[in-house]
Amino acid sequence: MMVSMQLSEVSTTPGLEVLRLLTGSRHLDRRIRWVYTTDLLAPRRYLSGGEVVLTSTTWRRRPEDSDYFVRMLADGGAVALMAGTAMLGAMPHDLVRACAQYEIPLFQVPDELSFGEIAETVIGRLHEERAGELERMVGRHRRLLHGFTRGDGLSAATDLLRTELGVASWTMSLTGRVLSGDCPRSAEVRRTAARHAAAAPRLPICRDTAEGPITLLALAADSAPQAPAQVLACAADLRDWSPTERETVEEVAEFLAAGLARRDESARQRRDQLARLAALLDRDDTDPARLVAGAPGAGLDLGAPHLLLRARIAGAAAPGELARQILEEMSAHLTPDGVTATIGTGPDSSAVAVLPLPDRAAPTPDELRELLDSFGPAVGGGDIRVGAGASDIGARGLRRSWDQAGHALLVAERRPDGPALIGIDEVDTFGMLLAGTPDSLRRSYCQRVLGPILDYDARCRTDLLDTLAAYLAASGSWHAVAxxxxxxxxxxxxxxxxxxxxxxxxxxxxxxxFDFQLALDLRRG
Structure with a gap:
């Protein structure tokens, strides 16, 4: 907790009215953190920033010393200098010039005012403010805790920022979806801000938008660079906040992060169970009874229709977790009971989502693509690919949907210029076989079947391969191809x-x- 008083308050504090400002009136908005008394020529090592420095100027032996001394104060972050003249009889002009040059406000201390009185008065004010801030902080914590115990901690936190700081704030997901609070920004601005949050090396950050500045703080245990699942957004510029105001906002963000972690504990347990189910689904010998037994722990009712999505992102720092967050956002727009999980770790990790659809028809691939496209900016520089299985019921239906989504995902990844999401209904059996063919086998087969044609075209500058493809596409019609x-x-x-x-x-x-057609399709895939 940082407590300070403003430099402009010094001259109005009882007992300090006799201090005379000689230079630096433009910098009286600086905050005083502490008082430091010294007669050392080089006090830099003893300064940590925010100090008012008191000195009797006994360090001055020649005019050049003033420049060196004041430069040390500026380097150390001192906010002002208060100098007595008892030793020199008058304030040296070189000291005034140096303070003006390095933008250090200079106060002349009259002989009748001791440094002890100055230090005691300023430090006393700081202690009073600290006690008041502690009381206010305890009050904030009490209000936040009360809100969380009532179950509306998110709203309590954003309400506190509005009442104490006059700042509109809201919590939102990484796609800009508002979770709580009153948001005065448009959906497009929110999505752009969320993209900045995902790409930022660390949070908090502030970004200027066409609708005004937005400050973004991570709602997580730390401010690691991986895109946070939720952020606290404030319709204000953190650069305009005082240290106390910034600490208040950061306190609220920490409480929100802790509250969200407790609230999301059951969701994490469901995600972990779904990840275990995914490991079972990935094995051909899994007994369906094990899926039935494990489904309730993931919050799934296999007796109701469900839709399964699988996703992978290339080029992201933590691809599995980012893919899971995208699927979670898609799920939130379709059903309140969707479950997501990360599969695997490292650069090869992926994600899965199971969406119960008891009261609605399964969304079409076009509807899913439109939804996915709206979240595209959240992926940053990554390339997301999603496969959707067919809506199904039961343990065997879950297995079918898992396999179908996997095949559709492979097809989507094999078509870099195609749509980012492919549904199983858009993939024929032949396409599924091609998608599952290893790259090494593709290359070997293509070379064996098409190699002589490719070599001939390269050597003779002909286009036999294109002619062959056209001939097969026209089902052998000589006239059509000609x-x-x-x-x-x-x-x-x-x-x-x-x-x-x-x-x-x-x-x-x-x-x-058939061999020619298969080789051509493998080569294009």
């Missing part, structure tokens, strides 16, 4: 015969046509 590629039918026949000669395959045989 028209499309603006060539004579005989030229087309020659090129297809050249493909057969190079590869040793016969395009009149369906197995060879």
């Amino acid at each position: 028209t499309q590629r603006h060539m004579h039918v005989n030229t087309l026949r020659y090129r297809i015969r050249r493909v057969e000669e190079l590869t040793g395959r016969d395009l009149s045989q369906w197995r060879d046509r």
